[in-house]
Amino acid sequence: MKRIILYLLAFLSLALFVSGCPTASDVIKAKLGYEFTLPVGQTAVVEGEDLELRFKMVLSDNRCPQGAQCIIAGEVRIILEIKQNGSSDSAELSHPGLFEGYSLASYGQYQFIFKVLPYPEVGHQIAEDDYELKLTVTTS
Secondary structure (H helix, E strand, C coil): CHHHHHHHHHHHHHHHHHHCCCCHHHEEEECCCCCEEEECCCEEEECCCCEEEEEEEEEEECCCCECCCCCCCCEEEEEEEEEECCEEEEEEEEEECCCCCCEEEEECCEEEEEEEECCCECCECCCHHHCEEEEEEEEC
16 A cells, blocks of 8 residues: 555656646747747747747836827836857847837847737736737847
């Protein structure tokens, strides 16, 4: 009986460990010059480059909501975690409110063309998990 309990505990421990590890399906495969969508907490690997990007978090979102009249347009600020050449760094990206186009940011030899969705609306709170980054990576 003790042996069965030990095997059961070992199996459960292994199952919990494996379920917490990212799998290959958790990683988005991206290509230079092509737009991809990166949800909060998700990682993308840019094929053919030593570049891994993770949409870590939204720092703030004070964009003027659709349906409101605002004095300023505001902006959304996010943290993008960047892994390259064995090192990790973070970049703070900002995208202005009331702007339907894309913003541009540079990191080393890379250009990030991006916007943050969804856009706020009057009376609707955006949950952290609902944010996503529309991103195209190019080289300069």
